[in-house]
Amino acid sequence: MNTFTGDQLIALGFKPKKWFAEALEYINSHELSENEITEYLEQFKAAPEIPLHAEPKDFIINIRAEHENETDNVQKVIATMNVLMKTPTLIGGALMPDACPTGPEGNIPVGGVVVAKNAIHPGFHSADICCSVMLTDFGKTDPKTVLDAAHSITHFGYGGRERGAQMPMSQELMGAFRENLFLNDEKLISIARSHMGTQGDGNHFLFVGISKNTGNTMMITHHGSRAPGAMLYDKGMKIANQFRMEISPETMRENAWIPYETEEGKSYWEALQLIRAWTKENHESIHNAVLEELQAEKQNRYWNEHNFVFRDGDLFYHAKGATPLDDKFMPDITGPRLIPLNMAEPVLIVQGTTNERNLGFAPHGAGRNFSRTFHKKSLAHKTVDEIFEEETKGLDIRFFTNDIDISELPSAYKSAKNVRAQIEEYGLCEVLDEVMPFGCIMAGDVQKNAPWKKKKKFRK
DSSP states (O other), X not given: OOOOOHHHHHHTTOOOOTHHHHHHHHHHHTTOOHHHHHHHHGGGOOOOOOOOOSSOOOEEEOOOOSSHHHHHHHHHHHHHHXXXXXXXXXXXXXXXXXXXXXXXXXXXXXXXXXXXXXXXXXXXXXXXTTEEEEEEEOTTOOHHHHHHHHHHHOOBSSSOXXXXXOOOOOHHHHHHHHTSTTTOXXXXXXXXXXXXXXXXXXXXXXXXXXXXXXXXXXXXXXXXXXXXXXXXHHHHHHHHHHHHXXXXXXXXXXXXXXXXXXXXXXXXXXXXXXXXXXXXXXXXXXXXXXXXXHTOOOSEEEEEEEEEEEEETTEEEEEESOEEOSGGGOTTOOSSEEEXXXXXXXXEEEEOOOOTTTTTEEOOSOOOSSOHHHHHHHTTXXXXXXXXXXXXXXSEEEETTSOOXXXXXXXXXXXXXHHHHHHHHTTOOEEEEEEEEEEEEEOOOTTTTOHHHXXXXXXX
């Protein structure tokens, strides 16, 4: 019998794979006949490729342009959803009033919710997995005292805390990381330890304000899973893309998915829950340290993520910047939910249920109409100090790096008034209370004196 070759496998319609070597060795060592070869190769036949939906699946639009600056933004988020909703796994979706596009057309927008059947899409939660908000009620403690204590404790910017200044990660959580297919990575675990008690940069913040209902001082933190979450996202996207090339090459790379029923799918779902637990522990470490510094007792605390994947049976709700309202989405219900708007506006304390418009979600903030770069250029006729003075009057606004980031000042965001009006118009949720702003800490312009820029300057 002549030796059976890889070229013959390709001629039969198989794409070169790792199993080629094993199959060729088996076929040739057993001197299989033509019929036996055909029968043996049946096990390697790929399932038919899954095509895109011919037409986008329906999605609910809970946003409209209030003025001409918003027209382009609304048109773009609807256009990107029309491409996105052709993804084979998707069965429904919704746009929130704070929606804004991110990346090429077809990428899930911020303020978008999509429902996938038996599939987890890492690209739909992005690198900032479990971006979330936590509130602690400090009772009648002076707000400046809370802000000062928090400023001495929290950590913004690149990287983690220095050795000797790290906040402990629980041994139970570390052990669970080591038992997971995606998180059993000593480099990732080391970074998870150093990033505990840190908040990163961008739109993440530490906000102190006064409850409109009770007059109590409340502290709210906003951040996600930091580098550990970003590392999981990278691993998830790699696995999802491998599946995409096998089962649905027409699907955009950014919209690739991991089938939940696979070993990888179940492990990735478990990894997401562990990253969620890490993120919650991260918030708690900052809040508890501030309470301890002030020798205060918390009156209340609640927490919710707004950038995550939520499961209901075989349906996976991907919220790219949307606040879960329905209790079924949160295994550790702690109270109402939080919607921050901008540093000069109240943080809304809300509640709600699933209705015909919201899929069980509300907005997660105010969103943007323009990119950070465009916004900065639009203010180029003013100095940074002038802009800061105009937009933060009466508030105690601090930047951790001491470099003002004008792309995080109130004018960088959509009108909070309009977002609130559309929440009411579309019946998305109910506002229970408002935390009126006293002050806020953000990272600041982390690019201005970034570590690599300092090193470059020193070399010169």
